[in-house]
Amino acid sequence: MKLICVEEHVLNPAIGAEAQTLVSAEAPYLSDWGSRVVDGISTVTDPSRPHVIAPSESARKGFEMGASRLADMDSAGIDMQVLSYGGFPQLLPAQKAIDLCRAANDKLADAAHANPERFAGFATLPWQAPEAAAIELERAVTELGLKGALINGRPGEAFLDDPRYTPILDAFNELNVALYLHPGLPLPAVQAPYYGGFERELSARLSMFAWGWHNEAGIQVVRMLLAGVFDRYPSLQVISGHWGEMVPFFLQRLEDSIPQEASGLKRPIVQTYREHVYVSPSGMLTIPHFQFIYSLMGAERILYSIDYPYQSLDGARAFIENLPISEAEKALIAHGNAERLLRL
Secondary structure, three states: OOOEEEEEEEHHHHHHHHHHHHHHHHHHOOOOOHHHOOEEEEOOOOOOOOHHHHOOOHHHHOOOOOOHHHHHHHOOOOOOEEEEEOOOHHHHHHHHHHHHHHHHHHHHHHHHHOOOOOEEEEEEOOOHHHHHHHHHHHHHOOOOOOOOOEEEEEOOOOOOOHHHHHHHHHHHHHOOOHHHHHHHHHHHHHHHHHHHOOHHHHHHHHHHHHHHHHHHHHHHHHHHHHOHHHHHHHOOOEEHHHHHOOOOHHHHHHHHHHHHHHHHHOHHHHHHHHHHEEEEOOOOHHHHHHHHHHHHOOOEOOOOOOOOOOOOOOOOHHHHHHOOOOOHHHHHHHHHHHHHHHHH
């Protein structure tokens, strides 16, 4: 069975270097977290969850888009990765972000063209300049062959439902390509009261990958639903990782609390979500999460992802092969849905 993973990350040193001081200024709690992480290896020791143990060289592997990454994929039985950049170009001055994103997308496209059966890519965009971002998305898709774009967190102080982002949403809709809504940093005004008050590392982890940035990504989807974004953009399809960033588990509550009479939306919330959102595990390989999403969404709206290199590829194929569903449904999740959505 072919296996395509759609949230597999690479790093760009130029964007990373430029954004580092700005990230530290926005999120000072990042500066010294990790005292209980040795060489990047998590202290998780549950042998049933080998993928949770991140490889010690994860940062180094993030820069690799060639032989070493392919060797890891071969060892794990992964046929293709859809690559995307980590980092926060939207924190940079607009012109600098425009230039850096353009260069980063060129590099990503080169990697995909060098191994077209193994790599595809999502563009990174200068979200703080929506008109320029729309132009870069069109170039990345029509000239470079990238399959859409990924955003890390909010595009700025506001979320994507803000009217200023109309040009870029117009471009996604017209190009009919996917937008991956990846987590990002919570605003400082949120971080302190919601996640502060604990020992520094505990607050940092809680505000980021344990809870906070997943909540941020989920709020982005909820706001897009309630603002009627999917009513205005019927071709817009988004991907939500980490089993939907908490949202699927409260969808029915949202709809019960905000019916169409209150929202003014064209469709019920649950229906809209099912028609415009694909959900992916991002390496959260847990059967209870899968079973809930499968019962809510069906196999046709689930993609597969491991979040490499921040999660190990260990057990990636075994998890999907052992799911309690039909072989045809496994094939949809493993590769069929990604091939259809991303036109691979």
